[in-house]
Amino acid sequence: MRAPVAVVAFERPTLRVLDQTLLPQEEHWLEIGDLETLEEAIRSLRVRGAPLLGLCGAAGVAIAAERDPGDAAIREAAARIGRVRPTAVELATGAAACAAAVLGRAPEERAAAAWTFCAEYLARRQAEDEAIARNGLAVLPPGDVLTHCNTGTLATGGIGTALGVIRAAFAAGRLARCYVTETRPLLQGARLTTWELVKSGIPAVLLPDTAAAALITSGRVSAVVTGADRIALNGDTANKVGTLGLALAAAHAGVPFFIAAPVSTVDPGCADGSAIPIEFRSAEEVGGFRGQRWSPGGIEAWNPAFDVTPGGLIAAIITERGIARPPYGPGLRALFEHAASGFGT
Numbered sequence: 001m002r003a004p005v006a007v008v009a010f011e012r013p014t015l016r017v018l019d020q021t022l023l024p025q026e027e028h029w030l031e032i033g034d035l036e037t038l039e040e041a042i043r044s045l046r047v048r049g050a051p052l053l054g055l056c057g058a059a060g061v062a063i064a065a066e067r068d069p070g071d072a073a074i075r076e077a078a079a080r081i082g083r084v085r086p087t088a089v090e091l092a093t094g095a096a097a098c099a100a101a102v103l104g105r106a107p108e109e110r111a112a113a114a115w116t117f118c119a120e121y122l123a124r125r126q127a128e129d130e131a132i133a134r135n136g137l138a139v140l141p142p143g144d145v146l147t148h149c150n151t152g153t154l155a156t157g158g159i160g161t162a163l164g165v166i167r168a169a170f171a172a173g174r175l176a177r178c179y180v181t182e183t184r185p186l187l188q189g190a191r192l193t194t195w196e197l198v199k200s201g202i203p204a205v206l207l208p209d210t211a212a213a214a215l216i217t218s219g220r221v222s223a224v225v226t227g228a229d230r231i232a233l234n235g236d237t238a239n240k241v242g243t244l245g246l247a248l249a250a251a252h253a254g255v256p257f258f259i260a261a262p263v264s265t266v267d268p269g270c271a272d273g274s275a276i277p278i279e280f281r282s283a284e285e286v287g288g289f290r291g292q293r294w295s296p297g298g299i300e301a302w303n304p305a306f307d308v309t310p311g312g313l314i315a316a317i318i319t320e321r322g323i324a325r326p327p328y329g330p331g332l333r334a335l336f337e338h339a340a341s342g343f344g345t
């Protein structure tokens with residue numbers, strides 16, 4: 001299966017990425033050659049999606065190594081990029097893995113080695129997405145599916161996680177259409193997932209986030225499937241805000257709710273969801289969009305970018321290594337430890 005577009009390229013000495021804030025109106029590539037520009041691109045969601053953030057974290061180390069391949073500069077760059085957004089674990093672990101891979105080399109080899117690491121990381125990610133899609137087919141019931149946010153090519157550089165499963169189900173003739181939440185406040189579903197589905201020829205039905213519970217209880221979808229930014233060992237999962245509401249509605253309606261994510265999303269440092277750091281974003285993002293304002297000035301906003309769905313509401317976590325089912329603790333740890341032994345090789 002093929003991703004509908006390329007969204008990321010490692011062209012030493014720059015990282016090239018599609019600017020996701022301009023889609024779907026404009027397909028504009030950013031050329032990033034310094035850490036300040038990379039930090040701004042991550043913070044403002046020009047690049048986003050947990051697996052793609054991991055790739056960008058690794059590219060940050062490569063960019064830093066071009067300027068100063070010394071131990072301190074590489075370690076500092078990995079730490080600095082890893083701090084830009086707190087919830088997606090792979091931003092920090094991708095940067096740290098790239099740093100660890102190059103620190104064992106002579107300084108003059110490090111920049112080239114870091115760019116090679118990035119290219120291999122992308123290839124591995126693409127293979128993982130394919131495996132997630134194959135494994136997802138084994139558990140996803142036939143029928144139409146609801147998804148949230150963007151978990152496609154724009155979020156991984158491959159065919160996507162949840163969206164990869166949806167692509168595979170469509171290719172197998174097991175779903176006729178994909179329901180897509182708009183995903184407020186930044187409209188990742190309405191702008192990005194719909195863009196990918198149109199490019200792939202998969203019928204898409206867009207709904208306001210506020211209509212999701214009505215859709216789920218209407219009997220129109222046989223499953224809900226989303227991605228993840230960080231998964232605790234007990235299966236509690238942080239994903240784009242609104243995911244928890246979908247899982248609660250799905251539990252009420254008896255519709256299975258699935259997470260699709262690479263094993264690298266599991267954080268063995270989080271025993272449960274209370275340990276997952278949640279990013280809060282500005283009031284401006286809720287009160288307007290792209291320079292347009294619809295709320296009066298001077299109001300406060302409560303704007304978490306993510307919420308945590310308890311593992312007990314998740315029918316299965318679909319990974320490239322296999323399917324984890326509740327109770328999650330030992331199964332998730334085993335999947336993580338197996339995969340961690342191969343990270344960066």
Ligand SMILES: CSC[C@@H](O)[C@@H](O)C(=O)COP(=O)(O)O
Nearest residue numbers: 048049050149151155227228240
């Ligand atoms: C395969 S992407 C999985 C998640 O990163 C995705 O669902 C999500 O929540 C993205 O949030 P974002 O704030 O757009 O980076």
